[in-house]
Amino acid sequence: AQRVTQPEKLLSVFKGAPVELKCNYSYSGSPELFWYVQYSRQRLQLLLRHISRESIKGFTADLNKGETSFHLKKPFAQEEDSAMYYCALSNFGNEKLTFGTGTRLTIIP
Amino acid sequence: GEEVAQTPKHLVRGEGQKAKLYCAPIKGHSYVFWYQQVLKNEFKFLISFQNENVFDETGMPKERFSAKCLPNSPCSLEIQATKLEDSAVYFCASSQSTSNYGYTFGSGTRLTVV
Numbered sequence: 097a098q099r100v101t102q103p104e105k106l107l108s109v110f111k112g113a114p115v116e117l118k119c120n121y122s123y124s125g126s127p128e129l130f131w132y133v134q135y136s137r138q139r140l141q142l143l144l145r146h147i148s149r150e151s152i153k154g155f156t157a158d159l160n161k162g163e164t165s166f167h168l169k170k171p172f173a174q175e176e177d178s179a180m181y182y183c184a185l186s187n188f189g190n191e192k193l194t195f196g197t198g199t200r201l202t203i204i205p
Numbered sequence: 206g207e208e209v210a211q212t213p214k215h216l217v218r219g220e221g222q223k224a225k226l227y228c229a230p231i232k233g234h235s236y237v238f239w240y241q242q243v244l245k246n247e248f249k250f251l252i253s254f255q256n257e258n259v260f261d262e263t264g265m266p267k268e269r270f271s272a273k274c275l276p277n278s279p280c281s282l283e284i285q286a287t288k289l290e291d292s293a294v295y296f297c298a299s300s301q302s303t304s305n306y307g308y309t310f311g312s313g314t315r316l317t318v319v
Contacts (some may be wrong), residue, residue: 107261129305138294160267180249191236191300192261195309 098123100185102196109173110204111174117168117199119157119183127185129159129166130193134180143168143181153177207231210279211297211311218287218318226314227279228297236260236300237280238308239272243293251295254280287318 099122111162121127132142144152146159146166157168166183183196210229218224230237239251250264255276265272269287274280284291294315298308 132307132310139312140310142309145307190265192238192250192253194250195249197247198245 098127098185098187098194098195100183100196102181102183102199104199105197106200106202108202108204111175112172114199115168115170115173117181117183117201118170119166119196121164121183121185123164123167123185123187125187127187129157130184130186131155131157131166131168132182132184132195134182136179140182164195173203175203175205177201207301207307209311211314213314216316218313218316220289220318221286221308224237224284224287224291224316224318226282226295226297226316228282228295228299228308228311229279230299231309233301234252234309235302237274238300239280239282240296240297240298241293242296242313243290245309248296251282284316287316289318292316292318 103118129146129180132140133143136141140193143152155168155170157166180200182198182199184193186193212227215240216224235255240248241251242248252262252265252272253260257274272282284287294313297311298312300308
């Protein structure tokens with residue numbers, strides 16, 4: 097069964113400091129990995145997906161198949177990064193996403 | 206439109222009453238998904254549609270829950286005889302032909318069963 101683990105429920109980081117939100121997964125196959133973000137009072141939105149290798153709002157995430165990880169990183173945190181972040185996995189063919197339980201990131205001014 | 210529209214935003218039902226939630230996916234998106242989020246915890250997959258056909262219903266409770274996506278109508282999720290544990294936020298999402306693009310989520314319907 098596929099599973100996504102986000103070990104940190106809460107993470108506080110000072111503005112300007114580096115951010116890393118951890119995500120590990122278990123899946124037998126080649127998964128598609130995503131990060132979704134939910135800002136206060138807004139709907140859940142796609143932040144980035146590993147297949148496109150994008151950098152969105154300064155965030156990047158590298159899929160490490162050996163460590164089965166897809167950690168989200170940003171070199172310099174900004175106050176507007178405060179939000180709830182969800183890591184998610186899908187397997188091509190059945191389309192559904194399996195979500196982690198989320199990490200609430202708070203940027204301290 | 207460019208947003209997934211969910212109605213109503215809030216729904217309160219007495220135990221045993223029926224609840225019906227609606228979702229209008231983005232035009233041109235082939236897949237529709239329903240998720241249940243209890244107490245801001247993880248998202249539990251319920252069911253997905255490819256156009257008007259059920260694609261994956263492995264997450265749907267066998268009793269009381271049903272869903273439809275009919276042509277030219279919003280998709281719907283119906284809960285017969287609601288129970289207290291059905292209280293949750295129900296999210297709908299739609300996506301293009303494959304999940305590689307990621308989903309676009311609606312803002313959710315908060316169902317409270319009292």
